[in-house]
Amino acid sequence: MPSILWAALAAAGLLAAPSLRAQGADEFQTCLKTLKDDARRAGVSAAGYDKFTDGLQADLSVVKLLDDQPEFKTPIWDYLAALVDEQRVADGRALLNQHKEVLDKVAQRFGVDAATVVAVWGVESDYGRSFGKRPLLQSLGTLGCFGRRQAYFRGEWFALMRLIDQGDLRIDGPQGAAGLVGSWAGAFGHTQFMPSTYQRLAVDFDADGRRDLVASIPDALASTANFLDKAGWRTGEPWGFEVKLPEGLDTKGQGRKAKKPLAEWAQAGVKRVDGKPLGEGGPAGLLLPAGPKGPAFLVxxxxxxIYGYNAAESYALAIAHLADRLRGGSPFATAWPTDDAGLSRAERRELQTLLAAKGHAIGEIDGMLGAATRAAIKAEQQRLGFAADGRAGQKLLKALR
Known part of the structure; x- marks a missing residue:
């Protein structure tokens, strides 16, 4: 079966037939053999490649996740409600104090403030609590052989092998390579670097001879600051701020990239959300993540x-807003344009508890809205006469209470 057809079947979830699964397994083994020379040219030792691919099996579930990224599919008010909740703010403030000495040194060396670095840590792995569960060699190997963007994922797969070859990463524990886990796409560690980013920008901040973003918090925090520094971070400048737009302002064509001097925005009647003048600063773009009726920002x-860390404006806004909250800032002043706001993680856990009490089998009460939870939500929405879209919002939570 041609690779593109096999990938399409995998993405569509049509691989139930044993013959198809077997054919896919055969194709994966053929792919692994074919890539050995490419890996060697990319700097992976022949012995290392043989070790890393010995017994490796494809995980075709990662292929259909290529087009299922929450940053692009989740309403912004749901996305931020879970990522910038009171629990994450409180945890982040505690960690700012706990790691103050390291963060001060990081800021001195790279010029990136502590709150921003810790905000990345909080959003990416909930401060080290959630690294991801998928074996990295398996996920990246699969994506390097099936689906779209194979060349990109092969490069990441080879970079991961080089990191292990060079000793930055270790697979000598009881689980071996299976113990090296991360996201389905291959990001891993405290601040979820992709392997090629790790290769380029990770730093050994604790001076133990290894760049270890999995077990060393100092290495992870410093490497994050190094990333932002290399991405063009300007020390002492803000990421942006929430603003109030004048009635009738033409927002067509505006966006993060369409930057203008603050004086032009001021002349157009744009003010800070508290009514104060814009002040001075570099050129800024107008960000309207939910359209002109929602919160507005000059960035x-x-x-x-920050956007360079993960190319989604909702993601960058989550980092920026969490950093502000860690500094003592307030929630956004302007409400999102919805009558059914999103849920914090504590509220998501409450929702799951209520669903379980009604007899739905949703598994662990963890605040993660997986397939079982969404199926239970749809069932309750149908019972209540709501639109059965599987979305968890305040209306459903209040109804179930």
Whole structure:
């Protein structure tokens, strides 16, 4: 079966037939053999490649996740409600104090403030609590052989092998390579670096001879700051701020990239959300993540640096807003344009508890809205006469209470 057809079947979830699974397994083994020379040219030792691929099996579930990234599919008010909740703010403030000495040194060396670095840590792995569960060699090997963007994922797979070959990463524990886990796409460690980013930008901040973003918090925090520094971070400048737009302002064509001097925005009647003048600063773009009726922001170069970490404006706004909250800032002043706001993680856990009490088998009460939870939500929405879209919002939670 041609690779593109096999990948399409995998993405569509049509691989139930044993013959298809077997054919896919055969194709994966053929792919692994074919890539050995490419890996060697990419700097992976022949012995290392043989070790890393020995017994490796494809995980075709990662292929259909290529087009299922929450940053692009989740309403912004749901996305931020879970990522910037009171629990994450409180935890982050505690960690700012706990790691103050390291963070001060990181800021001195790379010029990136502690709150921004810790905000990345919080959003990426919930401060080290959630690294991901998928074996990295398996996920990246699969994506290097099936689906779209194979060349990209092969490069990441080879970079991961080089990191192990060079001793930065270790697979000598009881689980071996299976113990090296991360996201389905291959990001891993405290601040979820992709392997090629790790190779380029990770730093050995604790001076133990290894760049270890999995077990060393100092290495992870410093490497994150190094990433932002290399992405163009400007020390002492804000990422942006929430603003109030004048009635009738033409927002067509505006966006993060369409930057203008603050004086032009001021002349157009744009003010800070508290009514104060915009002040001075570099050129800024107008960010309207939910359209002109929702919160509006003027964003500067540092927002673009955060965006470079994960190319989604909702993601960058989550980092920026969490950093502000860690500094003592308030929630956004303007409400999102919805009558059914999103849920914090504590509220998601409460929702799951209520669903379980009604007899739905949703598994662990963890605040993660997986397939079982969404199926239970749809069932309750149908019972209550709501639109059965599987979305968890305040209306459903209040109804179930």
């Amino acid at each position: 500067f170069r540092n927002f673009d640096a």
